[in-house]
Amino acid sequence: MSVDPVHRLSEDFFQDPHSVYRELNEHGQVHQVEFPSGMRAWVVTGYDLAKRVFADPAISKELYGSAGEIAQANANTVLRLDPPVNDHMLYRDPPHHTRLRKIAMKALSSAVVRDFTPRIEEIAESVLDEFAGQDSVDLLTTYAYPVSGSGICEIIGIDAADRTKFQGWLATQISTADTDVKYAAAMEFEGYVHRLFDERREKAGNDLISELMSPSADGDRLDQDEILAMVNAILLGSVGTVAGLIGNAVLMMTTQPHLQDELRGDPELIPAFLEETLRYESAGNLASPRFTTQPLELGAHTIGSGEVVLVAAAAVNRDAQHFDRPDVMDVRRAENRHLAFGYGIHRCPGAALARTEARIAIAALLRRYSDISLAVDIEELRWQESLIARTLLSLPVRLEK
Numbered sequence: 001m002s003v004d005p006v007h008r009l010s011e012d013f014f015q016d017p018h019s020v021y022r023e024l025n026e027h028g029q030v031h032q033v034e035f036p037s038g039m040r041a042w043v044v045t046g047y048d049l050a051k052r053v054f055a056d057p058a059i060s061k062e063l064y065g066s067a068g069e070i071a072q073a074n075a076n077t078v079l080r081l082d083p084p085v086n087d088h089m090l091y092r093d094p095p096h097h098t099r100l101r102k103i104a105m106k107a108l109s110s111a112v113v114r115d116f117t118p119r120i121e122e123i124a125e126s127v128l129d130e131f132a133g134q135d136s137v138d139l140l141t142t143y144a145y146p147v148s149g150s151g152i153c154e155i156i157g158i159d160a161a162d163r164t165k166f167q168g169w170l171a172t173q174i175s176t177a178d179t180d181v182k183y184a185a186a187m188e189f190e191g192y193v194h195r196l197f198d199e200r201r202e203k204a205g206n207d208l209i210s211e212l213m214s215p216s217a218d219g220d221r222l223d224q225d226e227i228l229a230m231v232n233a234i235l236l237g238s239v240g241t242v243a244g245l246i247g248n249a250v251l252m253m254t255t256q257p258h259l260q261d262e263l264r265g266d267p268e269l270i271p272a273f274l275e276e277t278l279r280y281e282s283a284g285n286l287a288s289p290r291f292t293t294q295p296l297e298l299g300a301h302t303i304g305s306g307e308v309v310l311v312a313a314a315a316v317n318r319d320a321q322h323f324d325r326p327d328v329m330d331v332r333r334a335e336n337r338h339l340a341f342g343y344g345i346h347r348c349p350g351a352a353l354a355r356t357e358a359r360i361a362i363a364a365l366l367r368r369y370s371d372i373s374l375a376v377d378i379e380e381l382r383w384q385e386s387l388i389a390r391t392l393l394s395l396p397v398r399l400e401k
């Protein structure tokens, strides 16, 4: 019997996942990988197989069910952060997932995003006003995070002044920190949201928390733990990802400065530019963990029951069998069905908001500045050490009026 080789990844993986995926692809599209933390998982790097994994009901998302428990033991890892704060839709299968998802889809619908669009424009302009006059800034901390964070805070009903506080708790939850450190961050966040519940019980507002706390038209009502987990899922899903997308888009514009004139001359191109940024540098690296509930054939492998499977969005979106010239950033690409927002029943419910926030942020920046360039050598840029986020730690840029 042949034994599958395990590909052991070093810390360098986080800085340059694409070269790791290129190497892995020489062996096929499904790989048994050991991450620097010691976690073992099956990583899918091919586009068609990724869609199959996202859609296969035999592959579970129940982190807190038996599939998740067995798979964590087999993978030599602890992924769980005990409920309630993390017991949200991303880690649930139908029918529980269906119920939670319906509520999230309503909260983040195109109509909600459309109504909120003028406010996002105001937020972007006012954040730009705050650092006007400075010719060099960290684009992520001074612009991308404040725009994405303030937007979602207003929708949820969180005071924007608290943004940096809970952003730290969120970043820790998705980092590679020890489980007890992540758990402590989740508990701090839980305490914070409970205080918001108390405030809303005193006086309801025009915000998502107030809406979730009141009975809905169809009689379904989330309990307090479910609302807490929903708020956590939406914040975890949104702030870092949208900021990451804005940061990655600005990085593209600094490494290929001709894009700035093209986009300024034709702002209608900005959505296509962002889609190509999502494909080329996907804001996410690996999608969230899935667990096999029965043996399955995947690519050239038979994967046993109780294993962790991860779809590498960053690899899938550069699959040469699916995308022409995958390593070239081409804003005029005719076909761009990337999987940066996932696929199937867990596909990102915040995609419309993410696209709108990023489009507004990039358009406002290009209107305000005639030239945006990197303020450090590109080799000095560092990426977050996260399996999930493909987000820079900082992005120092020079801005010229």
Ligand code: HEM
Residues within 6 Å of the ligand: 089, 090, 091, 101, 104, 108, 152, 233, 234, 235, 237, 238, 239, 241, 242, 245, 282, 283, 284, 287, 288, 289, 313, 339, 340, 341, 342, 343, 345, 346, 347, 348, 349, 350, 351, 353, 354
């Ligand atoms: C560029 C920005 C974003 C990217 C790249 C992104 C990516 C993704 C991906 C890949 C998934 C599926 C994960 C999986 O199946 O394993 C997902 C799910 C999710 N995203 Fe996003 N996301 C973004 C923005 C947002 C925003 C703005 C929100 C909320 C306001 C959000 C909330 C969620 C939630 C709640 C889920 C779980 C859905 C479910 O389990 O049914 N995301 N996102």
